[in-house]
Amino acid sequence: MHAFRQILRIEARLYLRDLPTLLTIVGLPTMILVVLGLIPSLREPDPNFDGQNFVNYFAPSLLVVTLAMVGVNTMPMALATYRERGVLRRLATTPAHPGALLAAQLVVALAAILASALLLIIVGRLAFGVPLPEHPLGFALAFVLGTAALLALGLLVAAVARTTKAAQALAVPLFLLTMFFGGVYLPRFLLPDAVARIGDYTPPGVQALLDAWTGPSPQPLHLAIMAVIAVTAGAGAAKLFRWE
Amino acid sequence: MPVIEVTHLKKRYGDLVAVDDVSLTVEAGEIFGVLGPNGAGKTTTVECVAGLRVPDGGGVSVLGLDPRRDAAQLRQRVGVQLQESQLPDRLRVAEALELYASFYRNPADPAALIDKLGLGEKRNTAYKKLSGGQKQRLSIALALVGNPEIAILDELTTGLDPQARRDTWGLIEQVRDSGVTIVLVTHFMEEAERLCDRIAVIDRGRVVALDTPTGLVSAVAPEQRVRFRPSAPVDDRLLTDLPEVSDVRRTGGQVVVTGTGDLLHAVTSVLARHQIVAADLRLEQSTLDDAFVELTGHRPVD
Ligand SMILES: Nc1ncnc2c1ncn2[C@@H]1O[C@H](COP(=O)(O)OP(=O)(O)OP(=O)(O)O)[C@@H](O)[C@H]1O
Ligand SMILES: [Mg+2]
Numbered sequence: 001m002h003a004f005r006q007i008l009r010i011e012a013r014l015y016l017r018d019l020p021t022l023l024t025i026v027g028l029p030t031m032i033l034v035v036l037g038l039i040p041s042l043r044e045p046d047p048n049f050d051g052q053n054f055v056n057y058f059a060p061s062l063l064v065v066t067l068a069m070v071g072v073n074t075m076p077m078a079l080a081t082y083r084e085r086g087v088l089r090r091l092a093t094t095p096a097h098p099g100a101l102l103a104a105q106l107v108v109a110l111a112a113i114l115a116s117a118l119l120l121i122i123v124g125r126l127a128f129g130v131p132l133p134e135h136p137l138g139f140a141l142a143f144v145l146g147t148a149a150l151l152a153l154g155l156l157v158a159a160v161a162r163t164t165k166a167a168q169a170l171a172v173p174l175f176l177l178t179m180f181f182g183g184v185y186l187p188r189f190l191l192p193d194a195v196a197r198i199g200d201y202t203p204p205g206v207q208a209l210l211d212a213w214t215g216p217s218p219q220p221l222h223l224a225i226m227a228v229i230a231v232t233a234g235a236g237a238a239k240l241f242r243w244e
Numbered sequence: 245m246p247v248i249e250v251t252h253l254k255k256r257y258g259d260l261v262a263v264d265d266v267s268l269t270v271e272a273g274e275i276f277g278v279l280g281p282n283g284a285g286k287t288t289t290v291e292c293v294a295g296l297r298v299p300d301g302g303g304v305s306v307l308g309l310d311p312r313r314d315a316a317q318l319r320q321r322v323g324v325q326l327q328e329s330q331l332p333d334r335l336r337v338a339e340a341l342e343l344y345a346s347f348y349r350n351p352a353d354p355a356a357l358i359d360k361l362g363l364g365e366k367r368n369t370a371y372k373k374l375s376g377g378q379k380q381r382l383s384i385a386l387a388l389v390g391n392p393e394i395a396i397l398d399e400l401t402t403g404l405d406p407q408a409r410r411d412t413w414g415l416i417e418q419v420r421d422s423g424v425t426i427v428l429v430t431h432f433m434e435e436a437e438r439l440c441d442r443i444a445v446i447d448r449g450r451v452v453a454l455d456t457p458t459g460l461v462s463a464v465a466p467e468q469r470v471r472f473r474p475s476a477p478v479d480d481r482l483l484t485d486l487p488e489v490s491d492v493r494r495t496g497g498q499v500v501v502t503g504t505g506d507l508l509h510a511v512t513s514v515l516a517r518h519q520i521v522a523a524d525l526r527l528e529q530s531t532l533d534d535a536f537v538e539l540t541g542h543r544p545v546d
Contacts, residue, residue, distance in 0.1 A: 003347050006343055010335065017334045085329070085330040086328055086329030087331060087332060089326060089329055090326055090329040090331075093294060093296065093319065093322075093323075093326065094344060094347045094390070095320050095347045096347045
């Protein structure tokens with residue numbers, strides 16, 4: 001436990017030290033929100049979005065940006081690099097378990113995701129009147145399960161990839177798919193209905209986020225699917241993960 | 245008292261037999277060298293000792309414990325420097341040492357260790373900005389920061405310049421003098437000769453010789469040669485009668501005497517008794533290099 005705290009402290013410091021990456025991860029969604037929010041027509045209520053404006057409708061998709069970057073990209077790449085460079089192995093020779101480093105990576109990834117979401121919600125609220133999530137509990141649940149599902153997928157990538165290159169080869173398409181189905185590249189109302197419905201069930205489950213944010217409450221099925229993905233991918237990763 | 249006992253160790257990677265049959269014991273307080281050509285199985289052997297690899301056969305005991313079963317205890321007591329392992333790019337020297345120190349019950353003082361390894365000016369430098377030799381020294385420091393009873397150092401001075409290499413040898417001797425047993429995997433004959441109390445030469449997964457450096461040399465290539473230019477004619481019989489001498493030749497004005505044992509002393513005393521002065525006297529001995537080539541059929545890399 002003591003070793004874990006020390007490792008976490010160092011990992012957090014290393015995370016903060018990589019400023020460009022940190023700013024992108026935490027700030028990019030909010031930056032896009034600000035750019036879109038400055039366009040007046042996007043702040044007009046629109047029947048396409050049940051009478052909400054585009055900015056409100058698009059905010060959950062912006063959450064997906066950071067989730068995808070961290071969950072299936074930076075986090076698994078960091079782990080794959082640590083393994084390839086023997087950092088995990090070296091740790092295995094000390095009284096600290098390399099698992100502590102993996103856990104620390106997860107904690108800093110979570111912290112970055114959380115910071116990015118909070119920044120987005122707060123700036124959206126203050127600058128453009130995006131309402132706070134209607135259903136805070138449901139939103140928290142959808143967010144936690146969606147994040148868990150993506151991080152678990154990321155861990156699976158780190159587990160099955162033997163090299164950093166292989167991890168990259170898996171992470172990039174996964175990232176693009178997550179972004180696409182999350183409605184980041186094309187807002188979901190422009191996607192064919194079938195594609196948008198698939199997006200309901202691909203992590204992090206953007207429909208559940210949207211429902212909890214602007215609508216009534218997330219659908220249990222959407223949440224359950226995220227939980228299943230999180231558990232399955234997580235178990236697979238735990239089984240397949242190699243420290244060297 | 246042996247602190248490490250390896251008996252009939254065997255380790256395969258798929259079809260490849262990396263370690264075929266290695267047995268050795270390391271005594272408390274000695275510097276034990278592991279020498280051998282590339283791919284001989286040195287790293288695999290010491291990684292089995294360090295508990296990083298599971299042997300396919302044979303036994304390993306370290307400080308009377310089992311490297312796998314008693315891993316938690318041994319990690320406090322054994323420091324390991326791996327041949328290929330790096331640190332995160334942005335981690336700084338002092339941070340790395342302080343972090344590793346925090347894992348141990350009785351760590352060394354990181355700041356003192358940094359100075360001892362000549363990294364004082366680099367304490368706030370990121371890992372990625374260190375030179376190869378500085379990275380190597382940091383890696384050695386990490387192996388020592390837990391105040392281990394045994395330090396396993398794989399490729400101690402690879403990548404260091406000659407001065408840094410000598411400094412590191414000095415450091416290793418200091419560490420040994422403080423009572424630490426050291427297992428040293430190396431490619432450098434000079435290093436093995438200078439530092440090691442005993443050396444195991446491993447070739448193709450087997451121990452082909454295990455002795456002190458001088459023992460290895462005299463067992464494998466015991467011949468020595470004494471050359472000199474006599475001030476007066478010498479009767480060959482004078483020399484061939486000596487038990488140490490096996491052969492006497494003349495080339496030009498030089499006499500070349502081949503033999504074993506304390507050849508130089510035998511030759512010079514008999515010459516002195518006959519009031520012959522030996523000019524340009526030179527002793528040529530086999531070196532560990534010669535012994536290594538003889539034992540493994542490989543030129544040592546250097
Ligand atoms: N993880 C591994 N998987 C498969 N084969 C391996 C692995 N590690 C080592 N080997 C093979 O086992 C043999 C022994 O390797 P080892 O690293 O023990 O040699 P070494 O004596 O340390 O060599 P070097 O002097 O080059 O460091 C080599 O043929 C090597 O290719
Ligand atoms: Mg090796």
